[in-house]
Every structure is written in C-alpha cells, then in structure tokens.
Amino acid sequence: GAVVSQHPSRVICKSGTSVKIECRSLDFQATTMFWYRQFPKKSLMLMATSNEGSKATYEQGVEKDKFLINHASLTLSTLTVTSAHPEDSSFYICSAKAGGAGYSPLHFGNGTRLTVT
Amino acid sequence: QKEVEQDPGPLSVPEGAIVSLNCTYSNSAFQYFMWYRQYSRKGPELLMYTYSSGNKEDGRFTAQVDKSSKYISLFIRDSQPSDSATYLCAMGGDTNAGKSTFGDGTTLTVKP
Numbered sequence: 001g002a003v004v005s006q007h008p009s010r011v012i013c014k015s016g017t018s019v020k021i022e023c024r025s026l027d028f029q030a031t032t033m034f035w036y037r038q039f040p041k042k043s044l045m046l047m048a049t050s051n052e053g054s055k056a057t058y059e060q061g062v063e064k065d066k067f068l069i070n071h072a073s074l075t076l077s078t079l080t081v082t083s084a085h086p087e088d089s090s091f092y093i094c095s096a097k098a099g100g101a102g103y104s105p106l107h108f109g110n111g112t113r114l115t116v117t
Numbered sequence: 118q119k120e121v122e123q124d125p126g127p128l129s130v131p132e133g134a135i136v137s138l139n140c141t142y143s144n145s146a147f148q149y150f151m152w153y154r155q156y157s158r159k160g161p162e163l164l165m166y167t168y169s170s171g172n173k174e175d176g177r178f179t180a181q182v183d184k185s186s187k188y189i190s191l192f193i194r195d196s197q198p199s200d201s202a203t204y205l206c207a208m209g210g211d212t213n214a215g216k217s218t219f220g221d222g223t224t225l226t227v228k229p
Binding site: 002004006032034041042043044046049091093095097102103104105106107108109110111113 | 148149151153158159160161162163166205207209210211215216217219220221222224
C-alpha cells in the first residue's frame with residue numbers, strides 16, 4: 001500500500017518552455033503533498049507544501065510564480081516549472097502524506113529528472 | 118546548526134557485516150522517526166517508522182530511538198550488496214503541519 005506515482009520520470013526541455021510534473025497517490029487519499037528538489041549527492045530540499053483545495057505554501061527562497069503547484073484532488077498534485085532555465089535542471093520528487101491532520105510518514109514518488117537545454 | 122545531523126559517509130563494508138547508521142537531532146518536539154532508503158535516481162523508500170523512544174525490528178533492520186540523547190540508529194544485519202544505497206533519517210512532530218525534517222543521508226556500499 002501507500003504507492004505514489006510520479007510522471008514523467010525524465011524530461012528534457014528547451015530553455016523558456018514550461019514543464020508539468022504529476023504526482024498521484026494511487027491507493028490512498030493525500031490531503032497534503034510535498035514537493036522537493038534534490039541536487040546530486042545532497043539531501044532533499046523542501047520546496048512547497050501542497051494542500052488539497054487550497055494554495056500551496058512555499059518555503060523561503062522558492063519562487064511561487066516559477067514553480068506553480070496545483071492540488072485539485074485528493075490524489076493528484078502537479079508542479080509546473082514555468083519558463084525553465086538551465087539552472088532549474090534538477091531531480092524533483094513529490095511525497096504524499098496519508099491519514100488525517102496528525103503526523104504520518106511520507107511516501108515518495110520515484111522522482112522526475114528535469115534537464116533544461 | 119542543522120536540526121538533524123547525519124554523517125554523509127561514504128561507508129563501505131563487506132557483505133555480511135553489521136551496519137550502524139546514526140542521526141542526532143536538536144528539536145525535542147520530534148516524536149516520529151523514520152529511515153528511508155534511496156537508490157540512485159529513485160525516490161526514497163520508507164524502511165522503518167517509529168514513535169517515541171524504543172526499538173523496532175523488521176527482518177534484518179532494527180531502528181533504535183533514544184529521545185533522552187536525541188539520537189537515533191538504524192542497524193542492518195547480514196548486509197547484502199543490494200543494501201547499497203543512501204539512507205536518510207527523517208523526523209517529525211505534531212506541531213509542524215506534517216512536515217518531516219531530513220538528514221543529509223549516508224551513502225552505504227556493501228561489497229560482495
């Protein structure tokens with residue numbers, strides 16, 4: 001149980017274009033999803049918290065107009081990297097929190113490797 | 118100072134060895150403790166989840182939490198080459214909107 005599917009696993013795009021990444025919880029409802037960025041051999045950097053039906057909460061230093069997050073249903077959150085530039089190239093990972101308002105461990109997707117040329 | 122400290126390694130052991138991975142933390146509000154395993158170019162996979170102090174065993178894996186020392190450990194018995202991965206500790210509490218705080222990860226290589 002607690003499977004999170006992330007798509008696409010890899011994407012290459014040209015500078016200036018936008019890329020959408022999907023994160024789905026397949027067998028549970030996720031009121032909260034988190035989006036991370038991971039640099040090579042580094043830990044996870046939390047970008048934003050996505051709550052179903054409300055605006056995402058962004059971490060300090062993350063441009064909300066560049067990284068658009070939508071959490072329209074209890075099983076789907078999307079991250080759109082707008083006007084991508086080479087410095088946006090990275091590994092993006094989503095996670096979903098099962099259960100209600102209390103704490104519960106996160107379940108991760110398999111990540112999306114974005115390369116901006 | 119980081120809230121969670123984890124030695125990045127790398128750690129290299131022969132097959133069959135017992136592996137000990139550790140994290141320390143400073144936030145006494147943490148009550149939930151996790152260990153994740155991450156293979157290269159994949160998302161982290163939840164290995165162990167414990168609440169408060171104590172031990173939890175699952176097959177070859179044992180997680181220990183000592184809240185008085187703010188120290189957690191993951192032991193891997195009879196390590197296998199397939200255990201080669203990066204191990205991330207993570208922690209959370211009831212007062213942080215469900216967020217988890219992660220260590221930087223320890224890279225483990227088990228040599229056949």
